[in-house]
Amino acid sequence: MTLDDALPHLPRLRRHARLLTGDASRADDLLQDTLEHAARKAHLWQAPVAERVPGAALRAWLLTVMHRRYLNQWRDEQAARLEPLDERHEAQEQHRPHEQLHLRLDLERGLAALPSAAREVLLLVCVEELSYEATARVLDIPVGTVMSRLSRARERLRVLMSEPARPTPGTAPAALRVVK
Incomplete structure (x- = not known):
């Protein structure tokens, strides 16, 4: 898997990240994190011999990576909320896109x-x-x-x-x- 292989999937990955996070900037961060992680783990990707839909297996793999990165980020956010917050973190806590x-x-x-x-x-x-x-x-x-x-x-x-x-x-x- 190369970055060129992932390029056709970027719009769908970004859309999925945006729907998961509910925020454009967090979605972009998640997409970047997903692509960086996929690039580091590209040696683990093995393309199937025969695919009914070309690229479907790569898209599924990238979505799996994104899903797991999203869960890791969510867990980190939950753990951070349990720690004492300084003023900077309190300002971030004030931003709640779901309340708007x-x-x-x-x-x-x-x-x-x-x-x-x-x-x-x-x-x-x-x-x-x-x-x-x-x-x-x-x-x-x-x-x-x-x-x-x-x-x-x-x-x-x-x-x-x-x-x-x-x-x-x-x-x-x-x-x-x-x-x-």
Whole structure:
């Protein structure tokens, strides 16, 4: 695997990172971290002999790397929140993109409200168009778990899209509407 091999996948990887993080700058950082890690571990990548869709296995591998880097960053953030914060960190804690949901699209509001496990499966299957098997490999979970998480995520998103959104402090309530 070379960087040239990964170039066609960058738009999809960036989109997936943005949907995972909910923030453009954090998504760019995650994408860069993913590509750096993939470049360091390129010797571990083995292209399959025959692929139905050219590049699909590399894309799945890059998504797996991104997923694991995202989880590592999330764990690090959780650990950092447990440590005493100085003023600089307190300023970063004040920035909560999920509290500004009234500024986002209705679908993004619904996605942000989903549990991360459900959101990851929904994004990989519905947005990235991975098969259940490929999604299971990316997330390192059984195929049955992918199917049940996807079903619950779709149902929860339907409910979120049909009920009014909870207002954030200092904002007027805005209802989620169904986007076709």
